[in-house]
Amino acid sequence: MFIKEWSARLTDDLLGQNRKAIRIIVGLLTGHCRLNKHMSLMGLAEEATCIFCSEEEETAVHVLCQCEGLARLRFLILGEENPSASSYTEAPLSRLWSLMQRTQLDRVL
Numbered sequence: 001m002f003i004k005e006w007s008a009r010l011t012d013d014l015l016g017q018n019r020k021a022i023r024i025i026v027g028l029l030t031g032h033c034r035l036n037k038h039m040s041l042m043g044l045a046e047e048a049t050c051i052f053c054s055e056e057e058e059t060a061v062h063v064l065c066q067c068e069g070l071a072r073l074r075f076l077i078l079g080e081e082n083p084s085a086s087s088y089t090e091a092p093l094s095r096l097w098s099l100m101q102r103t104q105l106d107r108v109l
């Protein structure tokens with residue numbers, strides 16, 4: 001959903017991140033991460049609900065592109081309140097990592 005095809009720039013950018021950031025970024029970009037929706041599908045979380053808005057399922061697309069609870073923070077970091085999925089793969093991955101750190105999702109993912 002975030003990655004449509006192989007990209008040398010994206011690969012180089014990813015490999016320039018630290019190990020923890022690589023794991024979390026790959027999880028987010030593939031949808032296989034410890035967000036509530038994925039954890040509930042695996043039977044490891046009671047609720048699939050987003051911790052930031054409590055209104056929608058907590059998926060990577062929701063958190064990174066749609067959640068109203070994170071709109072201001074996304075605007076500050078990415079320059080868009082509701083960026084598209086391609087905004088993340090076209091921009092430096094450091095912005096995605098910055099968003100994870102500012103939301104403190106880097107501590108739980």
Ligand SMILES: [Zn+2]
Pocket residue numbers: 050051052053054055056062063067068069
């Ligand atoms: Zn939300």
